[in-house]
Amino acid sequence: MPAADLHLLCPVCSHPLEHLEATAARQPRLVCPNGHSFDAARQGYFNLLVGKGTPFEPDSAAMVASRFNFLGNGHYLPLARAVASAVVPNLPQEGAVVLDSGTGTGHYLREILDTAAAGGRHASAVGLDISKFALRRAARLNPEAVNLVWDIWQPLPVAANSVDAVTVVFAPRNPAEFARVLRPTGVLVVVTPRSGHLGDIAALTGMLGIEEGKDERLAGAMAGHFEPASSVDVDIPLALGRAAAADLAFMGPAGHHLDLGQIAARLEHSPEPVTADAKFRLLVFRPRTHGAP
Numbered sequence: 001m002p003a004a005d006l007h008l009l010c011p012v013c014s015h016p017l018e019h020l021e022a023t024a025a026r027q028p029r030l031v032c033p034n035g036h037s038f039d040a041a042r043q044g045y046f047n048l049l050v051g052k053g054t055p056f057e058p059d060s061a062a063m064v065a066s067r068f069n070f071l072g073n074g075h076y077l078p079l080a081r082a083v084a085s086a087v088v089p090n091l092p093q094e095g096a097v098v099l100d101s102g103t104g105t106g107h108y109l110r111e112i113l114d115t116a117a118a119g120g121r122h123a124s125a126v127g128l129d130i131s132k133f134a135l136r137r138a139a140r141l142n143p144e145a146v147n148l149v150w151d152i153w154q155p156l157p158v159a160a161n162s163v164d165a166v167t168v169v170f171a172p173r174n175p176a177e178f179a180r181v182l183r184p185t186g187v188l189v190v191v192t193p194r195s196g197h198l199g200d201i202a203a204l205t206g207m208l209g210i211e212e213g214k215d216e217r218l219a220g221a222m223a224g225h226f227e228p229a230s231s232v233d234v235d236i237p238l239a240l241g242r243a244a245a246a247d248l249a250f251m252g253p254a255g256h257h258l259d260l261g262q263i264a265a266r267l268e269h270s271p272e273p274v275t276a277d278a279k280f281r282l283l284v285f286r287p288r289t290h291g292a293p
């Protein structure tokens, strides 16, 4: 259930959205003073993109199912813990707000909220994603968060200076909007794959490689709004059954080009366990203070 600490904005007129509880006849709603109204989907998320359309190809239900299965089996738990460790100490004791941009199935946000709660902090949360299939899962996993179908390239439906941490785990980044919604004391936590990520599995299954120079481009894109605060590499040695390896390949960009059967076929002759190293970089940024370049 959304907390009062969240300051959501109407995507049509930018006035504050108020959360109305469900009634016998109607799902919960987000409504603005001008009468724009967004009913929760049966699965609990809100689609704020209604009528806008988007040129981006959202992850399919099948890709999302693979991601949910793979992450649910704990293969990336060390990364989830690293994300939570980067976020939670930066949250205020009271009234903390976390925004998980490209939340997917909500896996990393779950770890953040659990870690915060274990440390006696209550955090309110927003999960944004363009895939309603992903948000169906996220809404179930994180029922206390507000999960919004939204396109990260549009102005975010969140008030300026209202968020303590933005997290972006393998998802697109909109630095100007992240900077606008973050409080000056807030943090931006970004996770990207490093060169060599998933080596053999990537090669076998036709996963797209990591482009050279990605780090420099990321730093450049952030520079106008953020300054780097810290960085940590997280490496996870994986030893997977073929089905889990196929889920792993299919849940990423390769899933937009190949179906799960095609990926499974490429792994058919791989000896089990299928081994590879997951290689991540977790970067923490702070908003630049006003007046900085």
Ligand SMILES: C[S@@+](CC[C@H](N)C(=O)[O-])C[C@H]1O[C@@H](n2cnc3c(N)ncnc32)[C@H](O)[C@@H]1O
Residues within 6 Å of the ligand: 056, 058, 059, 067, 071, 101, 102, 103, 104, 105, 106, 107, 108, 128, 129, 130, 131, 134, 150, 151, 152, 153, 168, 169, 170, 171, 172, 251, 252
């Ligand atoms: C590789 S997944 C990562 C999901 C999640 N953070 C995780 O690590 O499990 C990338 C996510 O970004 C979302 N996404 C892609 N383009 C987007 C956009 N323009 N606006 C919002 N979400 C987007 C996808 O739907 C997908 O859920």
Ligand SMILES: [Zn+2]
Residues within 6 Å of the ligand: 010, 011, 012, 013, 014, 015, 032, 033, 034, 035, 036
């Ligand atoms: Zn409105």
